[in-house]
Amino acid sequence: MLVVSPLVVLLSVLGWTAVVLCVAAAAVLAVVAWRRPRRPLTIVTAGVTALTLLIAAFPASPAPAPVAALVTVGALVLAVAGGSPVTRHLLDRVDFDQTEGEHGGLLAADGRELLRGGEVIGLLERLAVAGAIVAGFPEALAVVIAIKGVGRFTELETGAVRERFIVGTLVSWVWAAAAAGIVLLVRS
Numbered sequence: 001m002l003v004v005s006p007l008v009v010l011l012s013v014l015g016w017t018a019v020v021l022c023v024a025a026a027a028v029l030a031v032v033a034w035r036r037p038r039r040p041l042t043i044v045t046a047g048v049t050a051l052t053l054l055i056a057a058f059p060a061s062p063a064p065a066p067v068a069a070l071v072t073v074g075a076l077v078l079a080v081a082g083g084s085p086v087t088r089h090l091l092d093r094v095d096f097d098q099t100e101g102e103h104g105g106l107l108a109a110d111g112r113e114l115l116r117g118g119e120v121i122g123l124l125e126r127l128a129v130a131g132a133i134v135a136g137f138p139e140a141l142a143v144v145i146a147i148k149g150v151g152r153f154t155e156l157e158t159g160a161v162r163e164r165f166i167v168g169t170l171v172s173w174v175w176a177a178a179a180a181g182i183v184l185l186v187r188s
Helices: 006-035 039-056 065-092 118-135 139-155 159-187
Strands: none
Touching: 006 039, 006 065, 006 159, 039 065, 039 159, 065 118, 065 159, 118 139, 118 159, 139 159
């Protein structure tokens, strides 16, 4: 018969409580940062996300099912909402030598706005990426990138637009993968 010490039980409860609270805090911060973009809030969201990954990486015991469920929901919210302010923050730091349009895209020489609707596409993209990782179906990632690439192919006419597309996509995917990583760590 396996005997578990009260200290191990206490550490386990404290650890999983910390993970749930951190992922919930990160998800709330992500939603607020998405709705009211502010650089400090985006940085705090990224920091709490990193802290959550760190805490989840050192479990004292396997996560109970309710903890895993709460963390999964929180991490998916974090992946979807948190990616927008983080991506915007990094895109604002890169000079693409083109004027940004009214809808967040880049203005072409003829006045058309390229890469419009990037935020909505990003939200859906991060949900698909994080969902595929959490579901253990990495093959779906190829489908996501194929859909995005084919859908945007005609707009990738200038170097600046291609660079913005690549930077935005990579930042978005890394963010979604980090959020999904929290779930994978909790499940392991």
